[in-house]
Amino acid sequence: MSNSESNKNIIEAALFASHDPLTLQDLANLFDDKKISKNKIREIIDELNKEYNNRAFEISLVASGYRIQIREGYDQWLSKLNNMPSNRYSKAFLETLVIIAYRQPVTRGDIESIRGVSVNPNIIRGLLEREWIKIVGHKETPGKPELLATTKKFLDYFNLKNLSDLPVIKDEESV
Amino acid sequence: MSNSESNKNIIEAALFASHDPLTLQDLANLFDDKKISKNKIREIIDELNKEYNNRAFEISLVASGYRIQIREGYDQWLSKLNNMPSNRYSKAFLETLVIIAYRQPVTRGDIESIRGVSVNPNIIRGLLEREWIKIVGHKETPGKPELLATTKKFLDYFNLKNLSDLPVIKDEESV
Amino acid sequence: MSIIEDNKFEASVKGTLITEIPEDLFIPPDALRIILEEFEGPLDLLLYLIKKQNIDIMDIPILPITEQYVEYIKMMESMKFELASDYLVMASTLAEIKSRMLIPHDDEDDEEEDPRASLVRRLLEYQKYKNLSTEIDTISRVDRDTFLASGIIIHFKKKDIEPTIEISQLEEIFKDVLKRADILASHEIHSEPLSVRERMSNILESLTNSEPISFIKFFDVTEGRMGVVVTFLAILELVKDNLVEILQNEPQSIIYLQLKQS
Numbered sequence: 001m002s003n004s005e006s007n008k009n010i011i012e013a014a015l016f017a018s019h020d021p022l023t024l025q026d027l028a029n030l031f032d033d034k035k036i037s038k039n040k041i042r043e044i045i046d047e048l049n050k051e052y053n054n055r056a057f058e059i060s061l062v063a064s065g066y067r068i069q070i071r072e073g074y075d076q077w078l079s080k081l082n083n084m085p086s087n088r089y090s091k092a093f094l095e096t097l098v099i100i101a102y103r104q105p106v107t108r109g110d111i112e113s114i115r116g117v118s119v120n121p122n123i124i125r126g127l128l129e130r131e132w133i134k135i136v137g138h139k140e141t142p143g144k145p146e147l148l149a150t151t152k153k154f155l156d157y158f159n160l161k162n163l164s165d166l167p168v169i170k171d172e173e174s175v
Numbered sequence: 176m177s178n179s180e181s182n183k184n185i186i187e188a189a190l191f192a193s194h195d196p197l198t199l200q201d202l203a204n205l206f207d208d209k210k211i212s213k214n215k216i217r218e219i220i221d222e223l224n225k226e227y228n229n230r231a232f233e234i235s236l237v238a239s240g241y242r243i244q245i246r247e248g249y250d251q252w253l254s255k256l257n258n259m260p261s262n263r264y265s266k267a268f269l270e271t272l273v274i275i276a277y278r279q280p281v282t283r284g285d286i287e288s289i290r291g292v293s294v295n296p297n298i299i300r301g302l303l304e305r306e307w308i309k310i311v312g313h314k315e316t317p318g319k320p321e322l323l324a325t326t327k328k329f330l331d332y333f334n335l336k337n338l339s340d341l342p343v344i345k346d347e348e349s350v
Numbered sequence: 351m352s353i354i355e356d357n358k359f360e361a362s363v364k365g366t367l368i369t370e371i372p373e374d375l376f377i378p379p380d381a382l383r384i385i386l387e388e389f390e391g392p393l394d395l396l397l398y399l400i401k402k403q404n405i406d407i408m409d410i411p412i413l414p415i416t417e418q419y420v421e422y423i424k425m426m427e428s429m430k431f432e433l434a435s436d437y438l439v440m441a442s443t444l445a446e447i448k449s450r451m452l453i454p455h456d457d458e459d460d461e462e463e464d465p466r467a468s469l470v471r472r473l474l475e476y477q478k479y480k481n482l483s484t485e486i487d488t489i490s491r492v493d494r495d496t497f498l499a500s501g502i503i504i505h506f507k508k509k510d511i512e513p514t515i516e517i518s519q520l521e522e523i524f525k526d527v528l529k530r531a532d533i534l535a536s537h538e539i540h541s542e543p544l545s546v547r548e549r550m551s552n553i554l555e556s557l558t559n560s561e562p563i564s565f566i567k568f569f570d571v572t573e574g575r576m577g578v579v580v581t582f583l584a585i586l587e588l589v590k591d592n593l594v595e596i597l598q599n600e601p602q603s604i605i606y607l608q609l610k611q612s
Binding site: 054077 | 184185187188189191192193194197201204205207229230231232243245246249252253255256297300301304305
């Protein structure tokens, strides 16, 4: 396709479109043929952040990489939105959670094959945001999918001391 | 808190923070005390879109409202991100969806008689879970089968504003 | 029209005579399997057979098409496909049309419909949606052609995002009940693990022929935390299986369970 998209815009598109933070390596991988150095990418990110000076968002660096964040001060306004993320638990949300709890560590693919429908990325994101689940590693299969598991916060939420406090489910009737 | 955030930036923040498209009414509700008209909000959206001229994203209007999306043309780059949700659908899935979209409201029986095979319950479930379809009532025939119809979310997904934007049916077509 | 001679068939296709089963019936088993798996049902298979031979859909040579159709479903069976009964129903429909075609036809009797007419209508109808489904597959869509852009709000106060819709309250209640269960836990004698399935059956049983029952009534705090968790999972399972639905008239009001209305 066209090459009219600048490297800067490609990085911008990736950061805004990605559901998870992106590392410099993730961003460098977008340009496999062009070989752009991580330093160059860091420069581009700085440049973008300067351009976002008057915007309500910025690129920020967190533990797992770069992501787009709404600047401080807007939360008071946004709390009026009634469709803010995670203001309800759907059936799909609870089912996904239950599968992660019982089958951990699991990949998205595992969840898909148990539920028979593809996993909504917003659900995983919502669970991660709530810190009920975390990424505990990567499966050694093609694509190295992330392995998901529940957290202590999840147990706290349900007043459980440890996972074995969850009801025992026999294999034939597993979740 | 401070009032340093401009109306424009508040609208911008809301559009980027919301997981669902926002209507003019949703956006107007952010300013309940200030009373900003929908026309004014529409102007601000146009203004923002002008400022996004060199950006990889834009504000676009779909069936359920305004949302920010990455411009077309970045798919070749973004497909390299490994946390992108899968977006390939089986023939059965698409055929079922299309029949519901064009013949709504329909029952499972209607879909079966058009396709000549029984409906896979996972497909209906997947469509309901994605909220691309909903149950709009029950047919007054034995068994009172559910009547299915598409939702705004379905239109949003395909970047459509309303059902009439769907491709036109060509009635007489030879094999 | 077509006639059968020994085990071969002849079909006149727009003037061209075809006298043998096309070669592409004999393709490597693996490839064949993939082709067979691709069919969305008997109508799809028939459309494929018609298209493959460039036959006019308005004038289908029923005899050879029926034979090929039967050939294909035999292959599917031999490959241990779980053949949907729909395929067999179509086979008998074709056989019926075939026999009606063989009945001497009185040319002056215009009122009798071509035995193939109803099948042709179904094929055209199905084809219309099949075409639309490939067309809709090309429309610019989210996560393939365009992507949603978003930013994260991290300064959001916990209170503001506290869920307000029924399921969340359901969990609030769940927490509540767990706490009460904790208080009573000392009375609990260690019992065998309770079965979620068993609990599902019990809940279904009590909802059968009953008015909606308050959600909280299903929790017996004397069973301890384990019993409460089992009940909760059982309810989730029942909701997931579309057997039971959760009702609530307005936020904060009492939550009821009732059997899913079929």
